[in-house]
Structures are given as C-alpha cells and as structure tokens.
Amino acid sequence: MDTIKSFERFGDPWESKYGTMFPFAVTLDSGEQVFANGTSESPWWATVGSIVEVTVKGETKKGNKKVSFGKPEGVQQPPRSAPATAAHTKGAARDQAISLAMIFKIAAERGGTPNESLDLARDLWDSFQEFIESPTSDISSSEEEAF
Numbered sequence: 001m002d003t004i005k006s007f008e009r010f011g012d013p014w015e016s017k018y019g020t021m022f023p024f025a026v027t028l029d030s031g032e033q034v035f036a037n038g039t040s041e042s043p044w045w046a047t048v049g050s051i052v053e054v055t056v057k058g059e060t061k062k063g064n065k066k067v068s069f070g071k072p073e074g075v076q077q078p079p080r081s082a083p084a085t086a087a088h089t090k091g092a093a094r095d096q097a098i099s100l101a102m103i104f105k106i107a108a109e110r111g112g113t114p115n116e117s118l119d120l121a122r123d124l125w126d127s128f129q130e131f132i133e134s135p136t137s138d139i140s141s142s143e144e145e146a147f
Contacts, residue, residue, distance in 0.1 A: 001072055003029040004050040009041065026067075028054070034067045035060055042080075045069040049078040099128060 004026060011023045021037040024046065028034065034054070038046065045052050053070035060066055071077070107121035 001051060001075075002032075002054050004045060004048055004052060005029045006048060007046050032065070034065045036067050036069060043069075044071070044077075044080070047078055047080050051075045051077060100125065103128065 006027045008025050009022060010025050013020050013022050015021070016037075019039060021039065022041050022043075024036050024038055024043075026034050026036055036045075044050070050069075051072055053072050055068045055070060057066045057068055103121050103124045107117045107124060110117065110120055112120070
C-alpha cells in the first residue's frame with residue numbers, strides 16, 4: 001500500500017478496449033513516480049491522500065513504471081473534491097488573473113527599479129499561492145513583519 005502525494009494529467013486521452021483512457025503521472029508518498037491511466041479525467045484515486053494498493057503493470061517506453069491502483073479493503077479514503085466544471089475552471093482562471101493584476105499593481109506602487117518591482121511581485125505571488133493552498137495556517141513572524 002502507498003498514498004497518493006500528487007498527480008498530474010499529461011498527454012492526450014487515448015482509446016483502449018475499455019474505452020477512453022486518461023494518462024496520469026503520479027507521485028507516491030514513498031517518493032516514487034509512477035504512471036497510471038484513468039477511465040475518467042478524475043479517477044477515484046486522483047485525490048491527494050488516497051490510500052492505494054499499487055500493482056505494477058509494466059514499463060513505459062522510457063523505462064518508468066506503469067501501474068494500476070486498487071482500493072484496500074476497510075481503509076477510509078479522504079473526501080473527494082468535486083470535479084472542476086468548465087464554468088468553474090473559467091471562473092478560477094479569471095480570479096487568478098485578477099489576483100495577479102492586483103499583485104503587479106501593488107508591486108508597481110511600492111516603487112523602486114523595474115527588477116525590484118518584479119521581485120516583489122514574485123514574492124507576493126508565492127505568498128498568495130501558499131495562502132490559497134492553506135488559508136488557515138499561521139503566518140510566520142517574518143511574513144508578519146512584511147505587512
């Protein structure tokens with residue numbers, strides 16, 4: 001057994017005797033990166049923290065492990081997030097673009113050389129991304145002093 005640490009869809013879907021397959025690169029908590037196909041764009045195991053039984057099915061042309069995932073009996077899986085709809089994805093992209101524009105505005109208003117403004121914008125964007133990933137975490141004292 002292992003736990004899904006991260007996953008990313010890559011490549012185009014392809015047709016198999018089981019229907020359309022969606023390729024994923026998956027990183028396990030063990031640190032190993034494996035490749036798996038899902039029968040949908042959001043297979044049951046495509047949630048960070050999913051506990052899976054890994055079965056090696058072979059190797060890719062580049063020598064990477066191809067696997068399939070099974071559900072271990074009696075193991076509670078983490079709750080799945082709702083799959084993103086086209087409207088949700090479009091709205092999220094719009095929100096992100098607005099946030100990025102605001103960050104550039106703030107960085108430009110602080111003054112300094114163009115490189116200093118760009119460095120500040122990058123730092124603000126990184127902080128914003130950290131906040132989005134974990135909005136309830138405590139801020140460190142150095143982040144507190146920055147504001």
